[in-house]
Amino acid sequence: MAPRLLSVLRVVAAFLFIAHGTQKLLGFPGHTPHVTYLSLSGLAGVIESFGGTLLLVGLFTRPVALIAAAEMAVAYFLVHIEQGAWPLLNHGELALLYCFLFLYIGIAGPGPWSLDRIRQERTDIRTTGARRLK
Numbered sequence: 001m002a003p004r005l006l007s008v009l010r011v012v013a014a015f016l017f018i019a020h021g022t023q024k025l026l027g028f029p030g031h032t033p034h035v036t037y038l039s040l041s042g043l044a045g046v047i048e049s050f051g052g053t054l055l056l057v058g059l060f061t062r063p064v065a066l067i068a069a070a071e072m073a074v075a076y077f078l079v080h081i082e083q084g085a086w087p088l089l090n091h092g093e094l095a096l097l098y099c100f101l102f103l104y105i106g107i108a109g110p111g112p113w114s115l116d117r118i119r120q121e122r123t124d125i126r127t128t129g130a131r132r133l134k
Contacts, residue, residue, distance in 0.1 A: 001013055002118060003112050004113065005111075006014040006105075006108060006109075006110075006111035007058070007110065007111030007112055007114060008111075008113075009055075009101075009105070009111075010061070010105050010110055010111055010114070011056055011113075012042070012057060012059065013055070013098070013101055013102070013105070014052045014053070014055035014056035014063065015018060015052070016055060017048050017051075017052035017055065017068065018048065018052035018053060018056065019053055019111075020045075020048045020049025020052075020085035021044070021045045021046070021047070021049030021050070021051075022045075022048075022049055024041055024042070024044060024045030024048065024049075025027070025037070025042070025045040025046070025049055029074045031127060035126065036098035040078070044071055044075065046093050047067060047068060047071045048071075049069075051064045051067060051071075052068070053070065053103075056104070057114070057115050057116070058110035058113065058114020058115050058116050059115040059119075060110060060116070061105065061106075061114060061116050062105075062106050062107075062109060062110075063106075063114075065102040065105040065106035066101070066102070066103070068102040068103035069098075069099050069100070069103040069106060070094050071094045072096070072099035072107065073095075073099045074103065076092045076095040076096055076099065079092070079095075080092030097101035101115075
């Protein structure tokens with residue numbers, strides 16, 4: 001049950017993460033975009049939109065999740081920490097939560113419902129001629 005819940009956690013977090021990126025880049029959902037594409041906010045929007053999409057389907061999950069975790073750590077220390085030490089008061093609790101969530105996914109992997117798992121099974125079949133037992 002826990003591996004499947006890891007996949008569900010990855011999908012839900014990625015879906016919400018994508019919304020942050022599309023809001024920055026496209027103004028959806030919510031307001032019109034206010035970022036310059038060649039800026040740190042533009043880069044964050046790209047990581048959140050495209051990285052979130054890769055996380056959603058579970059493709060290249062480990063490296064993408066670690067990049068997303070690093071982006072959230074940078075966001076916390078560049079934007080939020082200047083407004084005070086407490087995450088609740090500096091509005092950085094979501095950045096910290098995403099940071100540690102993606103760090104966990106980067107270490108734990110995508111779970112069984114992912115394109116990474118399908119790719120791994122195909123590689124196992126090609127190299128050993130048999131499916132891996134679960």
